Amino acid sequence: MNIRILFLLLTAVFLSACSNQIETNMSEELPDFEFTTQDENTLALDDLKGDWWISYFSYTHCTTVCPRTTANMVSIQESLKEEGVTPQIVSFSIDPELDTPEILRDYARDYGADLDTMTFLTGYDFEEIRKLSVNTFKAVLEKGALGQRSHSFFFYLINPDGEIVKQYNGMSATDNDLLVEDVKTILGK
Numbered sequence: 001m002n003i004r005i006l007f008l009l010l011t012a013v014f015l016s017a018c019s020n021q022i023e024t025n026m027s028e029e030l031p032d033f034e035f036t037t038q039d040e041n042t043l044a045l046d047d048l049k050g051d052w053w054i055s056y057f058s059y060t061h062c063t064t065v066c067p068r069t070t071a072n073m074v075s076i077q078e079s080l081k082e083e084g085v086t087p088q089i090v091s092f093s094i095d096p097e098l099d100t101p102e103i104l105r106d107y108a109r110d111y112g113a114d115l116d117t118m119t120f121l122t123g124y125d126f127e128e129i130r131k132l133s134v135n136t137f138k139a140v141l142e143k144g145a146l147g148q149r150s151h152s153f154f155f156y157l158i159n160p161d162g163e164i165v166k167q168y169n170g171m172s173a174t175d176n177d178l179l180v181e182d183v184k185t186i187l188g189k
Contacts, residue, residue: 022182028164036123038104053088055156059095060107065153069170079180089118096122
């Protein structure tokens, strides 16, 4: 093989390995929104545009999935912070009638979430968040018995244009590690 061709092939392989591209599995545009944070401020999609960010769905009195996914998300937040990476993380409450800003602040504190980069949202009705979950995030969300909710346990990576580009199993240590690696890759760390 010609030495020049070999050199070009090796250079192409090296440059592709240094890319800040990740494998994606979704492509969904987020609709505009403006909701209330745990600090009683507003957070809109426009506030998040221009940066990569992570999201998931939870609610404070969940007894099944949410304790684990919230703990996992806080662990992801801590891992990223150790790497010098601090994307915004947004938790959408799926029980906005009960999850007031005060309750969300207490919940965040109980899990050790760093509210400098993690926001818990409320300030909408159940049908609005259900439509967002089902139509945009492609995730089930239904009211269940005894005040519980049937909902996804996925984490989502959103690009600077407000497009969901990847879904991760929030209950999987492997997927949680992949999320950390993907964020480091796209942010060049």
